Amino acid sequence: DTAVSQTPKYLVTQMGNDKSIKCEQNLGHDTMYWYKQDSKKFLKIMFSYNNKELIINETVPNRFSPKSPDKAHLNLHINSLELGDSAVYFCASSQDYRAMAGELFFGEGSRLTVL
Amino acid sequence: KNQVEQSPQSLIILEGKNCTLQCNYTVSPFSNLRWYKQDTGRGPVSLTIMTFSENTKSNGRYTATLDADTKQSSLHITASQLSDSASYICVVSAMNSGGGADGLTFGKGTHLIIQP
Numbered sequence: 634d635t636a637v638s639q640t641p642k643y644l645v646t647q648m649g650n651d652k653s654i655k656c657e658q659n660l661g662h663d664t665m666y667w668y669k670q671d672s673k674k675f676l677k678i679m680f681s682y683n684n685k686e687l688i689i690n691e692t693v694p695n696r697f698s699p700k701s702p703d704k705a706h707l708n709l710h711i712n713s714l715e716l717g718d719s720a721v722y723f724c725a726s727s728q729d730y731r732a733m734a735g736e737l738f739f740g741e742g743s744r745l746t747v748l
Numbered sequence: 749k750n751q752v753e754q755s756p757q758s759l760i761i762l763e764g765k766n767c768t769l770q771c772n773y774t775v776s777p778f779s780n781l782r783w784y785k786q787d788t789g790r791g792p793v794s795l796t797i798m799t800f801s802e803n804t805k806s807n808g809r810y811t812a813t814l815d816a817d818t819k820q821s822s823l824h825i826t827a828s829q830l831s832d833s834a835s836y837i838c839v840v841s842a843m844n845s846g847g848g849a850d851g852l853t854f855g856k857g858t859h860l861i862i863q864p
Contacts (some may be wrong), residue, residue, distance in 0.1 A: 636805070637791070673856065674856060674857050674859075675854065675856050676792070676837070676854045677854070678852070700795060712791075723791055725791075736794055736797065737782075737792075737852075738794075739791030739792050739793070740789055740791050741789075741791050742789070742790070742791050
């Protein structure tokens with residue numbers, strides 16, 4: 634059973650397009666996250682949702698819009714894609730938003746390539 | 749500014765040998781320190797989590813140490829195997845009043861290659 638699953642695993646698209654990445658966790662966790670890993674392999678948090686509510690919104694262009702229909706799902710929609718959006722996007726979850734206490738479980742990543 | 753520095757950036761060793769990866773941090777106030785293993789094309793997987801009071805923690809052939817006074821941690825891998833080839837990421841959590849993932853500071857990782 635996959636704990637945190639995200640789709641698609643690979644996404645190649647043209648500049649200016651709109652795309653979505655989906656994430657689901659079956660761990661019963663309250664909190665979900667989106668991280669971006671750039672070409673230098675540096676992981677950086679983008680968003681965090683606790684029980685469907687946005688609790689962290691880092692300095693991310695508003696072309697990126699997360700949506701959490703329920704606490705087991707957190708999707709990421711990206712409008713007007715730019716070359717600099719090319720990266721691997723990781724979904725993660727933890728028991729609750731107190732990440733200092735809880736363990737983070739990551740998905741396998743979605744590699745986005747913008748041409 | 750909270751920072752996590754890892755060294756070396758990359759490391760190549762022969763199968764069967766031991767190695768030690770370093771992590772220095774300036775995160776304050778400190779809550780806990782984690783080591784993650786990230787295989788190529790996969791998501792990070794937790795190896796250990798250590799709080800302020802823990803000096804050492806083992807997970808199989810992986811042993812992490814923590815010196816909260818000098819703000820240093822190391823990850824020692826014993827009798828390396830080909831499957832240990834991966835990036836190892838040090839993550840330090842700050843104890844902030846709001847809690848949450850903004851309290852996590854990630855290092856850039858050490859890329860380890862085990863050669864047969």
